[in-house]
Amino acid sequence: MTTPAPPPGYRQTRLIDPFEIHVGPVFEKGEGQARHYAFRVQAHHVNLGGRLHGGMLMTFADLTLGQAVWDATGNAPCVTLNMQTQFLNAAREGDLVEVQPAITRQGRSLIFARGDFSVAGEVIFMASSVWKLLGQN
Amino acid sequence: MTECPAGLPEGAEPAPSGGFNQFIGPFYRLPDQEGGAVRRFCFVAEEKHMNAAGSVHGGMLMSFLDVAMSRSTRLATDAQRLSTVALTTDFVGPGRLGEVIEARVRVTRRTRTIVFLSAELVAAERILVTATGLWKIPAAP
Numbered sequence: 001m002t003t004p005a006p007p008p009g010y011r012q013t014r015l016i017d018p019f020e021i022h023v024g025p026v027f028e029k030g031e032g033q034a035r036h037y038a039f040r041v042q043a044h045h046v047n048l049g050g051r052l053h054g055g056m057l058m059t060f061a062d063l064t065l066g067q068a069v070w071d072a073t074g075n076a077p078c079v080t081l082n083m084q085t086q087f088l089n090a091a092r093e094g095d096l097v098e099v100q101p102a103i104t105r106q107g108r109s110l111i112f113a114r115g116d117f118s119v120a121g122e123v124i125f126m127a128s129s130v131w132k133l134l135g136q137n
Numbered sequence: 138m139t140e141c142p143a144g145l146p147e148g149a150e151p152a153p154s155g156g157f158n159q160f161i162g163p164f165y166r167l168p169d170q171e172g173g174a175v176r177r178f179c180f181v182a183e184e185k186h187m188n189a190a191g192s193v194h195g196g197m198l199m200s201f202l203d204v205a206m207s208r209s210t211r212l213a214t215d216a217q218r219l220s221t222v223a224l225t226t227d228f229v230g231p232g233r234l235g236e237v238i239e240a241r242v243r244v245t246r247r248t249r250t251i252v253f254l255s256a257e258l259v260a261a262e263r264i265l266v267t268a269t270g271l272w273k274i275p276a277a278p
Contacts, residue, residue, distance in 0.1 A: 018187045018188070019188060019193075022161070043156075054221040055161065058203065058224070059194070059199065061196075062195045080228050082226065083225075084226075
């Protein structure tokens with residue numbers, strides 16, 4: 001299993017969760033809340049039909065939307081309460097999946113984050129999520 | 138065919154595997170309940186499934202839902218090609234290292250090309266996740 005090189009303009013994201021390290025690497029470009037993220041679909045990300053597994057997309061969504069929540073809160077401890085995902089089209093090995101996560105609303109204890117995930121400019125997957133800041137009522 | 142490790146629920150059998158399923162698995166199928174209305178699957182939470190806070194990663198739980206609900210759609214319809222259209226997941230409580238995490242999946246309705254499902258993930262009778270989803274199947278010829 002070879003590790004893909006960062007796509008042009010991207011650098012490797014530092015991951016700390018064992019599951020994210022297991023399915024990664026993930027790449028990013030830009031700074032702070034304007035960051036874009038990407039991963040390259042590898043052979044171990046696809047199902048038996050050769051299409052990108054929905055679980056990998058949802059994991060990438062959890063990772064990137066969670067990173068956006070961290071950026072917005074100064075790395076406050078938080079958990080995913082809810083995630084809604086929609087699969088618009090398939091991706092295949094070699095495709096680069098990209099997203100720029102967005103914070104839709106930031107309340108005192110709840111944060112809403114979403115993202116459109118695209119391959120070569122076409123949206124293939126959408127995710128919207130609700131996060132709870134721990135210790136905030 | 139791999140053997141089932143000790144400690145799995147009675148009747149566990151290795152689920153068909155390959156690609157991403159094999160990379161993040163193994164997964165097991167458990168005997169149906171309620172006369173086939175509830176299809177069950179499980180995996181054992183390993184270090185590779187965790188987040189840095191010591192809980193099973195949400196991405197792993199959603200991946201397991203996708204595996205269990207896709208497999209249930211296939212078992213309910215015999216469809217060979219199917220795809221996840223939408224999945225909504227509520228994270229009710231955390232899963233822990235070493236726990237057997239079980240999926241219980243029901244088909245709510247099946248139309249000619251769409252299957253509606255609901256599922257919950259359970260560990261030691263605690264609900265970790267509730268979910269609903271839509272799967273697309275090819276129209277019968």
